[in-house]
């Protein structure tokens with residue numbers, strides 16, 4: 389079973405002077421036939437990390453490794469995007485798009501396309517249709533089938549339900565979960581919405597301002613978030629509602645050109661200016677992730693964990 393590993397990955401855009409660091413020293417492992425959910429608000433660096441994994445964006449530091457080796461463009465690692473237009477040619481039928489991604493030497497390509505359509509719960513007739521003739525949910529299913537055609541072991545799914553109606557999101561998420569289990573895929577599942585991430589993930593990583601600020605087994609992160617940013621995301625996510633983007637609080641995300649000193653989250657930390665007066669360390673020293681399986685980059689992670697309001701401790705949905 390393949391394993392995708394981000395090893396201290398840094399991605400910078402632009403020159404040294406004017407540039408910004410979109411991803412800053414990220415360590416993350418996706419493997420073991422599990423779903424790792426990566427959550428964080430817009431601009432936190434999630435897409436940059438995904439694009440770096442498949443070689444669409446060069447890494448400036450560290451490495452992305454698939455089974456210990458640099459990632460090749462095609463084959464065992466596949467990516468599905470928010471906008472199926474990025475993966476589907478509008479002039480190609482669904483069937484042709486899927487067939488194009490089949491490994492060379494595949495026999496009976498037509499039957500294989502039908503099988504793949506079946507896997508994503510679309511009937512064989514859809515093969516003859518153009519992306520524009522399909523609904524958003526159907527297009528995203530075709531994009532998934534196309535990714536599966538290459539027989540991947542790891543899939544990166546970047547905001548694949550974000551453009552869909554809330555009513556459709558659930559069915560696509562169920563499909564993702566189902567496919568991942570049946571095919572023993574490992575998946576990096578990216579969304580700005582913790583309600584969506586929580587629905588499918590075995591493991592959750594929370595990204596803020598280019599860094600993973602909290603990570604751990606989904607149950608543990610959801611029931612006992614240790615980073616105040618994770619708590620904000622949880623509060624915004626609501627119960628099981630698959631919500632529209634809820635921007636977190638009303639404060640601005642960290643300016644990626646000038647991240648604040650110390651903890652990048654400190655200007656927004658709900659511990660607030662009063663408490664922060666005693667928390668000089670937050671303004672001066674960047675916290676490093678602490679913990680074994682469940683870790684958080686907060687100087688007060690242990691104290692924060694005690695402050696979990698009871699209503700945040702949702703059990704996950706049974707699978």
Ligand SMILES: Nc1ncnc2c1ncn2[C@@H]1O[C@H](COP(=O)(O)OP(=O)(O)OP(=O)(O)O)[C@@H](O)[C@H]1O
Pocket residue numbers: 401402408409410428429430431432433434435436437580644
């Ligand atoms: N090609 C680029 N050139 C310069 N800056 C970029 C580029 N792509 C992204 N950025 C910047 O890098 C930071 C991280 O962006 P990224 O798209 O990775 O975040 P994200 O969490 O995926 O957000 P979104 O969901 O909005 O895409 C942002 O500040 C963004 O403006």
